[in-house]
Amino acid sequence: MKLKDVLSPLRVWERAAKKPMTIKDPINERPGAANYRGFHKNDFSKCIGCGTCEEICQNDAIDLVPVEGQETVEGDSGLRPMIDYGRCCWCALCVDVCPTGALTMSNDYTWIADNPEDYRFVPGADKTKWQESEKGYTRSPDIQIIDYDRVDMQELKPEERDKSFIEIVKGYNKEQAMKEAERCLECGLCIATCPAHMDIPGYIAAIRDDDLDNALRILYETNPMPEICGRICTHKCETACALHNNGDPLAIRWLKRYIVDQVPADKYSEILGTDHLEDEVLNRKVAIIGAGPAGLSAAYYLAIMGYKTKVYEALPGPGGMARYGIPEYRLPYDQIDKDIDYIRSLGVEIQFNTRVGTDITLEELHSSYDAVFAGTGLHLGRSTRVPGSDNKRVYFATDLLREVTLGNEIDVAKNIVVIGGGNVAMDITRTLARLQNQKYGKVQILTTCLETEDIMPADVEEIVEAREEKAVIDPGWGPKEIEIRDGEVYGLHVVKCLSVFDENGRFSPKFDEEQKKFFKADMVVESIGQGMDLSYLSENIKSNLKFTPRGRIEVDDNFQSSLQWLFVGGDIIQGPDVIHGIANGYIAAKGIDTYLNRK
Amino acid sequence: MEQLVKRINGMIHLKAYNRQRDDLFFITVEKSQLELVLSHLKNNEGFTHLAFLQAVDFLEDSKFQLTYMLYNYDIRVNLGVKVLIGRDKAEMTSIHKLWAHAWQYQRELHELFGINFPGSPRVEESFVLEGWEEMPPMRRDFDTKEYSERTFYQRPGRSTNDPKEYMKEKMYKNYAASPRIRRDDE
Numbered sequence: 001m002k003l004k005d006v007l008s009p010l011r012v013w014e015r016a017a018k019k020p021m022t023i024k025d026p027i028n029e030r031p032g033a034a035n036y037r038g039f040h041k042n043d044f045s046k047c048i049g050c051g052t053c054e055e056i057c058q059n060d061a062i063d064l065v066p067v068e069g070q071e072t073v074e075g076d077s078g079l080r081p082m083i084d085y086g087r088c089c090w091c092a093l094c095v096d097v098c099p100t101g102a103l104t105m106s107n108d109y110t111w112i113a114d115n116p117e118d119y120r121f122v123p124g125a126d127k128t129k130w131q132e133s134e135k136g137y138t139r140s141p142d143i144q145i146i147d148y149d150r151v152d153m154q155e156l157k158p159e160e161r162d163k164s165f166i167e168i169v170k171g172y173n174k175e176q177a178m179k180e181a182e183r184c185l186e187c188g189l190c191i192a193t194c195p196a197h198m199d200i201p202g203y204i205a206a207i208r209d210d211d212l213d214n215a216l217r218i219l220y221e222t223n224p225m226p227e228i229c230g231r232i233c234t235h236k237c238e239t240a241c242a243l244h245n246n247g248d249p250l251a252i253r254w255l256k257r258y259i260v261d262q263v264p265a266d267k268y269s270e271i272l273g274t275d276h277l278e279d280e281v282l283n284r285k286v287a288i289i290g291a292g293p294a295g296l297s298a299a300y301y302l303a304i305m306g307y308k309t310k311v312y313e314a315l316p317g318p319g320g321m322a323r324y325g326i327p328e329y330r331l332p333y334d335q336i337d338k339d340i341d342y343i344r345s346l347g348v349e350i351q352f353n354t355r356v357g358t359d360i361t362l363e364e365l366h367s368s369y370d371a372v373f374a375g376t377g378l379h380l381g382r383s384t385r386v387p388g389s390d391n392k393r394v395y396f397a398t399d400l401l402r403e404v405t406l407g408n409e410i411d412v413a414k415n416i417v418v419i420g421g422g423n424v425a426m427d428i429t430r431t432l433a434r435l436q437n438q439k440y441g442k443v444q445i446l447t448t449c450l451e452t453e454d455i456m457p458a459d460v461e462e463i464v465e466a467r468e469e470k471a472v473i474d475p476g477w478g479p480k481e482i483e484i485r486d487g488e489v490y491g492l493h494v495v496k497c498l499s500v501f502d503e504n505g506r507f508s509p510k511f512d513e514e515q516k517k518f519f520k521a522d523m524v525v526e527s528i529g530q531g532m533d534l535s536y537l538s539e540n541i542k543s544n545l546k547f548t549p550r551g552r553i554e555v556d557d558n559f560q561s562s563l564q565w566l567f568v569g570g571d572i573i574q575g576p577d578v579i580h581g582i583a584n585g586y587i588a589a590k591g592i593d594t595y596l597n598r599k
Numbered sequence: 600m601e602q603l604v605k606r607i608n609g610m611i612h613l614k615a616y617n618r619q620r621d622d623l624f625f626i627t628v629e630k631s632q633l634e635l636v637l638s639h640l641k642n643n644e645g646f647t648h649l650a651f652l653q654a655v656d657f658l659e660d661s662k663f664q665l666t667y668m669l670y671n672y673d674i675r676v677n678l679g680v681k682v683l684i685g686r687d688k689a690e691m692t693s694i695h696k697l698w699a700h701a702w703q704y705q706r707e708l709h710e711l712f713g714i715n716f717p718g719s720p721r722v723e724e725s726f727v728l729e730g731w732e733e734m735p736p737m738r739r740d741f742d743t744k745e746y747s748e749r750t751f752y753q754r755p756g757r758s759t760n761d762p763k764e765y766m767k768e769k770m771y772k773n774y775a776a777s778p779r780i781r782r783d784d785e
Contacts, residue, residue: 054759062759065758072765072766072769188762191767197771201763587774
């Protein structure tokens, strides 16, 4: 051994008394990059608990759990993602896919805890030091895993439609429907919002699989009027669609229409398994008053449960408001008939031109049937009761729409004013515009309402399309007086409406009497709401029936009234719209079944 | 660069040329001509640096796309040379003789995509996945979720909720199943 080898190790002592070359780091913070994919954050004001993050996670690291303080409401399941950091690999797919942009990442990457369970946490609920951090990874706008753009719907152009009642919306073809169906995330948030709780992701998945038979079966589970709903449903489901937070919601209504438009009527009974229904008939009878959506829905579900049902209808055709209230360009009669003919094919009998209360009494129905369902709808117009509104040239929208469907000629004036801002007002405006166009070759109709345009109850597309058809919409005015000269309507005086509702949300319009306008007209149509006609209830029945403080018949969860044999549903109870009627009829049918089996 | 493209086109048939930025260009060449083009670019055109080599899996077309990213220090231009190769029994000429460090990239691609580079040093050795016995994980038909479920045990006590079912339970529990056709004997 050389001397050097012995001495060399001692050289380390050479610096023993000197300042160390190394420093006592890491002491300073070392923040992640500004877009670092660190620990998760969740903005609860945006999160809707759709579970798409859980669905996409390749490591199975996410669970959806209830969180205190998060309510389950329409459009929000109230569930929130819990992430297991034992499995997460911070790939950020959950952030990239999040349809609302609620889930993001901070640039924080250090976390020390003694208990391994701590590393399973709910971002946004559990207190973390990075929840408020502004840095970290968020989805950049040019990354789009989700397709936020709806497949456009083909429609007739204004000049192709403004003289006729041909259906405007053309419907999706197969390619378009499948492309639209592809966009569905299958979170199912829409189901709770649909009054009939239809299995929307189920039938959309069936469209994707091109299995329309199965899609039809899913539709009929809770809705026997898909052609009607596929066209004119208020489609509240679409407002609950997860995609609606950042883009176009799924075209749920049009997809439903696509299914029924494709399946021919003569295949229904085979697909739905009702081709041998006559073997199953029970010896129980139910009478239905009104062949509208509520009554026919009840009739359908009663029929497939084996009940004999007979529907009494005052008008000469079936469909109720769907036929006599909604114009043909939105809902063609042959499509209404497709739905209803199938229901009739199950043995549901409809007796037309029979008004209960005059042609046959409710007592008679009670004595000859085991139960009665009344879905008589809102067919009476409501008046503004301003001076002049009693003139013969002042009409109710519902009456005129009914006359159009009945094929009766309407004495259309050259210059018309419509009062009302809802969909019925748009229906009558656009109907009369067409009739004016046919009769005079030009449109001169003005529609006014209390509400300003931003709070008009009508659908936006209805307002846009009415204008395209050359109707004038001038919202934000309150009717003051219909001026009559020599017994004829001369025009409508209005004053500026400042607000419609009071601070409690109650109807209490306030006006500025100084701001006035005058709309010249020789015909005025009122469309400010509809009322119910309960004249079929005799005094005896009325006195035994319980009513709500607002004058509606009181019903329980099964739509059973205080008279056990009488079930009531549809617009006179809930809505008004078709889908509530269908849902009411469905529940009432099951309620009647329970009631009759208990009896 | 246009001149350069012309010169290369004089040598071989260029399948595509695209200018992404002033300092970033891509050309696409035939598989058989890749080595020729690369060596020309390195020896005659000043693209002396191989910055990286990577792959993209075009599963639907049954192809891998390889991109050789070169850099020219004199004119400060990046040039990506792309080549499409078949996905089944994927194999590509090794370029470790042009750029010695290419063996490391090739070893990586062999492991993650299953692309073979015959003759490339140590190409069969593990790169980052020691003991990996599955399909190469960057192939798009590798089911990450299935692998993860199979390989990593679930922490006890975990449970999840389906939003659809949860909302039904909370909001419309009584809206039970659809009525069915009932028989008299029921």
